[in-house]
Amino acid sequence: MMRNKVLSQLxxxxxxxxxxxxxxxxxxxxxxxxxxxxxxASDASENTQKKFRDKCRTYNVPLVIGFTRDELGESLGKLDRVIVGVTDSGFASMMKNGLITLSEVEYIE
Structure with a gap:
């Protein structure tokens, strides 16, 4: 499943x-x-989602909302994570390719 692939890439x-x-x-x-x-995280507060949506839009950074804090944390081997930033363009484009096909994920470029 593409969802798991993106999480393992994280x-x-x-x-x-x-x-x-x-x-x-x-x-x-x-x-x-x-x-x-x-x-x-999709279960982050509305305020947090809006804050990052606005900031990412301003700086033209693609944003993904659609994995829970538990899924994000588990993929990183840590406790729940609400905000994760990918700093490598190779990893980012690999993940973006997988995200485009996921309908339950909000992907904003």
Missing amino acids: GLAQRAGKLVTGDDIVFKAIRSNQARLVFV
Whole structure:
């Protein structure tokens, strides 16, 4: 299933040191043009989703909303994660290709 493939690619990016997590760190990565793709948990608050939707739109960073905080955390081998930023363009484009086909994921380019 493509959904699991994207989550395992997140895990690979984590092990390669190509991810940042947490509100402030991901915001900083977006502002400094280091974030290539941002994941926001589908069960994050409306406020958090809006904040990152607006920030990503302003800086032209693709945004994904559609995995739960548990799914994101589990893929990274950590406790639940609400915000994840991919800082490597190779990993980001690999994930984007998989995301385009997922209808239950909100993908904003």
